Amino acid sequence: MQFFFEVLIGGLLSGIMYSLVALGFVLIFKASGVFNFAQGAMVYLAALSVVGCMEKGAPIWLAVILAFLVMVVFGVLTERIVLRRMVNQSPISLFMATIGLAFFVQGAAPLLWGNQPRGLDIGLVDEPIPYILDTFGIVVSRFDLAAAGIAAALVLVLALFFQYTRVGRALRAVADDHQAAMSIGIPLQHIWVMVWGVAGFVALVAGMLWGARNGVQFALTFAALKALPVLILGGFTSVPGAIVGGLIIGASEKLAEIYLPPLMQGVLEGNFGGIEGWFPYVLALVFLLVRPEGLFGEKHIDRV
């Protein structure tokens, strides 16, 4: 039972990392209706920018600020060069354009900052917390817990930003209805730049946490793919959905990885490791059959 809880908690905490990536997707999708496949690549770019600046001798706070600037410039350029010219095209075309964007970033980022895997030290260590280990006998990583705290703080800040600032209110208005927002004088294109900036910031936080945990390397972009089933579970337009979805995906994939192979080996011969690789997607697929709009998504009604 202790082992079960250890796996569960480990899964929940790693799920938070997925949530962080999914959060960036949700922000952009809400504000512009663009399903941004490049969010994973943005996480990679952000992490590489931080590491790259630090290699050039910048202290970490400066590196973070510079990386944030890189992400903002990236957002502005994307909006100017690609998205603005694709107004009125079908959402699927926009989605495919962001796949192109993802490839572009995956090629450009290592050209800019070098492609060798590097560690990122942000002052957190990945070791069990002694107090919890002694009392309950469960290993809970200090790093994971801190990451969860950072994620919670980020969601809180975003919620406050959306609820109480002028820009945040404008963002919500745009998310609600593009035309109505434009008719009351909200400049749509500024808002899109802004939202890409915010998504860049979320990618930066996610990239630093992922990078500090697993090293800054190309595999980051694959890990970020796991944010897609998270989105499906949570619904594309819901911030709490991204968090809850991440927790569910993280916990279930770790539990499946531990408990499914022995079950399967009872029936069939063979070695069944690596279930983690597909389980979230299949879970999301099964879930879609029951609730196509996700846990917290809006129900979509088609009209002819």
Added chain:
Amino acid sequence: MFYRETGQFKTSYGADQQIFPIRQDRIGVGLVLAVAFLVVPALAGEYWFNAILTPFLIFALAALGLNILTGYAGQLSLGSAAFMAVGAYAAYNFQLRVEGIPILVSFICAGLTAAGVGILFGLPSLRIKGFYLAVATLAAQFFIVWCLTKFPWLSNNSSSGVISTPTVKILGYVFDGARDKYLLVLAIVSVMALMAKNMVRSKTGRSWMAVRDMDVAAEVIGIPLLRTKLLAFAVSSFYCGVAGALYAFCYLGSVEPDGFSLDLSFHILFMIIIGGVGSILGSFLGAAFILLLPILLDVLLPELSSLLHLQLQGSTVSHIQTMVFGALIMFFLVVEPHGLARLWQIAKEKLRLWPFPH
């Protein structure tokens, strides 16, 4: 002047229903086929067959399959490589386990197996669409590749799922040279391309397009959604499956599940975006473009760097390739969303008047 349909009167229903109703098109297609079957084998060398022509035809077939699903029926799929894998492994197993099965029959069975798997993963398409469906097809991509790696029966107990295909033999004739394999692939691909060309203008193809343009409206005018969508998944997976079998038997000779990665799926998707979504010709143009581009960059980049006196590492070239791919996708989607096939269409319209535009 040279490309005009004026004066070509159709006097029978048969003439009205031809796949290529315009005489110039018929001559053109005939010429292309003649060149591909007769001239190319006489001129091209081993390298051309192995590195360019055979993979081009195979990828064009896979792109054709994806184009049927995404371009005609409007269901975005990110799992085409997985269906290719199903085809490759199914053909291998049919050859291995069914005594004396002709290789062409096992290719067809491989396609049918892929179609069955495609229907299974297409089932959710009735309830979900768009991005949600794209993510659902990712499930197929990861799950199928995992299955092929982990179930040793599927790869005849070889380590990490690598299979080596037997020699291709039809009616006692052994296809072992690069030229023979090219001709076999060419024959299969031309037949299937003609079938696809015919299919997309039939009732089936028209109902796919109706579903693509708006599925609720299609349902209202009496198109059975479930059957139409599943048929699109089945036909598309059949094409991808046969392409996968050819990929294993006639191109690589030995394949592993990890070769059919998400990256391959994306490349096939890029082929149809660049070639033209919803166009048979586009699948071929896109496949040629995506296949030739890396070769071109491989040749050009070192020359360019020596011209500018820059040191170029191997990884840099691959990064630039990825970047160029991404940039081209965005460029085409922004500038010419209908792809290279659209350029050909514009050229045809110009040819109609040329050289006397007034």
